[in-house]
Amino acid sequence: MTESRKTKPEVEAPTGPAPETLEITDVEVGDGPEAQASSIVDVHYLGVSYDSGEEFDSSWSRGESINFPLRNLIAGWQEGIPGMRVGGRRQLVVPPNLAYGPAGGGHPLSGQTLIFIIDLLGVQ
Structure with missing residues (x-):
């Protein structure tokens, strides 16, 4: 485990329809x-x-x-x-086809577009 100097992010509530393709936005570029x-x-x-912002x-x-x-992660990651x-x-704004699949797919998040804020702390 690596400690991050950053604090837990907050996500602004999105407006409009969910995107159908993966959206990647660098909030902060690492070095x-x-x-x-x-x-x-x-x-x-x-x-x-x-959809809910929850x-x-x-x-x-x-x-x-x-x-x-x-x-080993979802395709969006x-x-x-x-x-x-x-x-x-x-x-990352990840549509269902790159997350947990279509609605009724057996996962609680199936059918949902998901927003992830990711801090990259290390790579091997």
Whole structure:
């Protein structure tokens, strides 16, 4: 676990229809090593529903970052994190086809567009 000097992000309530494609926005560009598709990443993240703005998951709320192989994550993260540099903060708006699939897919978040704020703390 790596400590972040940043505080838990807040997400502005989106307006308009949810995007149909992955949207990647660098909130803050890092200056450390760059994440690759094959990287193991150490991140702090916040996830909220696009429609409700409700938080559904947050490493911040648990008080520790998470460390995992990028290839084991949802497609939106696999596409949205490579190229990000350690020390950066990135927002991903992930449509259902790159998250947990269409409504009725068996996951509580199936059918939802999700917003993630991700702080990249380290890469291996």
